[in-house]
Amino acid sequence: MPKRIFPFRRGEADRTADAAEALGLKGANLALLASLDLPVPPGFTIATFAWREAKGAGSELPQALRAELRSAIDWLEGVTGRRFNGDAKPLLLAVRTSARVQMPGLAESVLDVGLNDRTVDVVAAELNDAAFAYRSYRRFIESYAALVLGADPAEFEEIADLDRERAGYDHEPETVAGWRALIARYHEHIEAELGAILPQTPLEQLTAVVAASFASWRNPVAVAHRHLQGVPENAGLAVTVHAMIFNERNQKSGRGRAVSRDLASGQSRLSGEFTLGARGANEIGHGAPVHDLSELAAGGQDGFPADLAELTRHVRRLEAHVGDAVEVDFMIGDGALFLMQSRPARRTAGEAIRVAVELVAEGLIDEGEAILRIDPASLDLVLHPTIARSADLVVLGRGMPASPGAATGEIAFSVDRVQARANEGRPVILVRNETSPEDIHGMHLADGVLTIRGGTTSHAAVVARGIGKPCVTGVGSLRINAEAGTLNAGVRVLKEGDRITIDGSSGEVIEGAAALRRPALTGDFARLMQFADRARRMGVRTNAETPAEARAARAFGAEGIGLCRTEHMFFEGDRIQAMREMILATDENGRRAALDKLLPIQRSDFTELFEIMAGLPVTIRLLDPPLHEFLPNSESEIAETAAMLSVDEAAVRQRIAGLQEFNPMLGHRGCRLAISYPEIVEMQARAIVEAAIDAGQKTGSTVVPEIMVPLVSLRRELDFVKERVDEVARLVMAERGRRIGYHVGTMIELPRAIVRADTIAEAADFFSFGTNDLTQTVYGISRDDAANFLSTYVRQGILERDPFQTVDVDGVGELIAMAVEKARRTRPDIMLGVCGEQGGDPASIAFFEETGLDYVSCSPFRVPIARLAAAQSAIRFSRASGRPRARRHDA
Structure with a gap:
């Protein structure tokens, strides 16, 4: 039989292997603090097993749980030296609810359980503070009635306001008699309006609060958040009960939040804030002064009613135990310090990087752990x-x-x-x-x-x-x-x-x-990237066509260009006119004449990219989109184009109409253009090879361009294009008297190419998976139209996530894995990468690591994200498999 109740006190605590699952965050946290011999209020946690046993709701708790609650109270009475409903030094309890994750909607804390019409006077005499005792009793009645009886708290405020007007006091009753009269009106309201009586037996109060806390698991707010966070309905909640700390009673009391580090600098220095105990009801939780802990630590003990050095030692010890900057909630009751909760310190993306790097420098964690602590997606907030x-x-x-x-x-x-x-x-x-x-x-x-x-x-x-x-x-x-x-x-x-x-x-x-x-990339960011580069296996390239993009990517650590989309180079100034002249030409000679105008432009573009990359790989995709995308759309543009090219407007319109397709994404594009108009391939191949020779001579680097043929589905398509590339390369090298290496590969973006990957690999030096088009063709969904309905699919649970953002492992991913296996069976040394936008998505990168791809390529500003995600994936793979994997190729 699983345990129902887990007691804790300073120096000892009952815990389970998965404490958060059984004890909730609050209970697990207090058990950890207690086991580290840190000062916590003694108490116990009712486990999630008890919730499931009680079926989560109902006014009555199971008899077995009630009996164990009585035993737990007996234990707590022995530890504290106080008695529940005692005639002297009565035991008062705080009841707090929590689940394994933070979850709005659960029962609010109920404090001062154990106060009744008799014990309130015992507490008043013990503390010599009747106002505080009755203020606490009033708070207990209000919170009990709200949770257990479903009362509206505003109703009690109205009663207090009427009493204040009738008695003529400003904030709260000024005499014990006045307090007793107010409490009597509370009792009358509960009986008359709610049809209930406030229990005067503390154990009955406790069981009612626990039962109502259990029931809060199923209130609408908690249910909604549970669904959002994917928490199963049967996970249940836990309830922690501990001795009360009077942290709002006097100037020797208070509460605060201590952070083990200065998150702005990452340095090991206590920071946070502290609020001194309130003097009166009007100040509770409102006007009490707030002190900066770092200022208190720098200036000495003044203003802090406990031992500040002791708090610092406790926080340091906790940080050393968890190996991370921690945030600790604490209370001080009449000079006694208690730690209530701890968690990893909440921080911005920049602070997270700074702290992780500092912890490595101090030897508290290793580089791998630092890498795993940073959310790759959070780098967007640092880079932009x-x-x-x-x-x-x-x-x-x-x-x-x-x-x-x-x-x-x-x-x-x-x-x-x-x-x-x-x-x-x-x-x-x-x-x-x-x-x-x-x-x-x-x-x-x-x-x-x-x-x-x-x-x-x-x-x-x-x-x-x-x-x-x-x-x-x-x-x-x-x-x-x-x-x-x-x-x-x-x-x-x-x-x-x-x-x-x-x-x-x-x-x-x-x-x-x-x-x-504005973003500021600090030295800590660079250090984190160094950690990542030492840990990752996959290379990280960029998708870039312009010098500005290439330079930005190099600054972000890109190891080459994995996708240069040449069509993006044709839309400016003279380029678009030369492109339109080529498309509108009526024969091959006319097309070649126009392409001769584009050749020096392409050569110059490629030369600059090769120079920027200085010997790193550059993958250039041959012309991919359908030709109609380069033609004018509006009547004014048609007229302007016709005049510039000295052709008839009707001829321009006729050509535009002739190039229109019902579904151009699956039409005359990619390698199909190259086969229809091989002169386009020949121009681009010449520009690439000439640029590689020029850049190599200028920089002294060995430039080995990678020429990518798009939209291949047949081995013969690749053979056709590759023969023309090889022919042009031989001719150029003969003309220049200089030999260079180059690779010809293909973009794998069609299902047939996957199925025939083994055959296509016989002719390809590399594969680059185009996940955007592959996802379109596998799903039969246009990515440009998908936004109209995919969000509904995700919301309805039909899809877990948008497959255009994160690779669909079970569908598209399985096809990629198939192509990898087939290609390497034919050609073990083939270079395999991915150049779709998913190359910068952390979840997709984890799959690509598992599949064994050699590199990913993404947009320049996602390069640091990909570097970190690739490192995390490599670390996790090594830990899971017990063996590291080395790179198969140079970057």
Whole structure:
């Protein structure tokens, strides 16, 4: 039979292997403090087993539990030298409820259990303080009636107010007779309005409070939070009972919170605050002075009614035991110090890093433990600006937190307006219904991006994360009125040029220019990254096309470029016109003439990327999107393009119509373009090889480019493209008189490529899993439209999480694992990576580590997150398997 009751006192405590499960957080915590010989009030915890045995609710506790409660009280009477309902020195109890996790909605603490119409006078005589004794009795009656009888606390306030008016006192009765009269009115109210009588037997009071605490597990607030946190209904709660501490009685009493470290510096120095005991009812919990513990420690004992050095020793000991900065709740009753709770100190992301690094420096934890203590996702708060929160912020709408960070600027509805404002040095937010590849230039210039439609894997979200710009998507409550040039937010109407602030970490859109806090990457952050790099197995690359992105990624520790999307290089100035000229050409010669204009541009772009990466791998994806994305949309753009290229507008419209597809995501794109127009591949291959030779000569580094063929599903597709790449490479190297190495691989993003991975691996030097398109094709869901319904799937429990954000291990993940096994069976040395946005998602990275991928690639600002997550995954894998895994390839 499991134990029902676990007693504790300083120096000894009954505990279980999983204390929080059996004793709740409060009970487990007090048991730990007691076992470390730290000063705690003596008491006992009624375990969750007793709750389950009692079926969680009801006015009557099981007889066995009632008997054990009586025995526990007998033990507590012996420890304290006090008697429950005693004629002298009566025992008073505090009853506190808790579960294995913090859970709002459970019963509030009930204090001073054991006071009744007789013992209140005994306590008053013992303490020589009738006002305090009766104040405590009044508080007990109110909390008992609220919990056990379901009374409204406001009703007792009304009784007290009427009594105050009738008797003519300011705050509380001034005589014992006055107090007794007020208490009598409380009794009358309970009997008349609630149909009950306040028990005068302390044991009856205790059993009623415990039963009502048990029942609180099923109140609506607790149920809602239980569902949110995934806590099973049968987990149950525990109830801790301990001797009362009179921490609000006099100037030798009080309560506080002590932190073992100065979280701002990470140094081992007591900090926190202390509130001196209140002198009267009007000051309880309100006007009592609050003291800074660090100032008290620096200035001596003055103002602290217990031994401050003793508190410091206790907190230090607790920190050494748990190996982390701790936060301790304490009380002082008439000069006696008691520790009530402890927990890891609450801290910001920056403070968490600082403390972890300091604990390693002091030898309290090792680097691996420091790595595991930092939530990788919290690094977003360190790497990006955040909003300085204030009460006057006006939230216009809420959408999806698509790219972290905060930005403020003027509303601009078009790329041209963004350009104009950026040229004037004015901050700007690009606001669109949704973005397209043509908006990329404006997104680079804007301080942030807001879209009315789309989700966290939409075009706007993916591009914004890649360039490190804050982005909020899917704010369906806002409406753009293009004709009027306004943004409608309910009754508020904003026009172009008005200022807004977006928070890409919360999804909020805020009116006006909110104050921002800028990030500061301290030396502690760099030290943590050093720890992570020593621990991780997988390499971490970046997705980058521009020099600014590449430099940012290198600053964040990227070990190369895992995805360079060449189509993003074609949307500016002369580039888009040359691209349109190529698409509108009527024959191969015309296409080659246009591509000759793009060749030096591509070569220059690639040369700069190779130079920035200085010999690190650079994976360049050949042209992927369908050609219609490069053509103009509006009538004015069509006319402008026709005039610039000296072609008829009708011919432009005809070509646009000819390229339209019902489902372009599954249409004429990727390697299919390369097979239809091999001259495009030849131009890009020449630009890559020439750039590698130029960059190698300039930097002295060995540049080995990786050329990635997209959307392959057939081995023959890869063979076709690879033959053209090899042919061009041989020609260029012969022309330059210089040989270089290069690799040709493919992006695995179609189910057929997974099934035929063993055959495709025969021709590929590397695989890079494109998890965005792979998830689309496996699920048959468009990621740009998924936001309309996937949130409902998650809310209804049909999906645990959005599969475009975190890899679907059971579906997409199993296919990836299959491809890995098949590819390595054919070619053991093949390089395997992932370049979808899930390459920066910590949960996905854990799966990629388990699967044995060689690297992940993500947007520049997610590189530190990926480095830390990869280190955590490697540590956990090693601990679980008992063996470390070394890298299969150089980064």
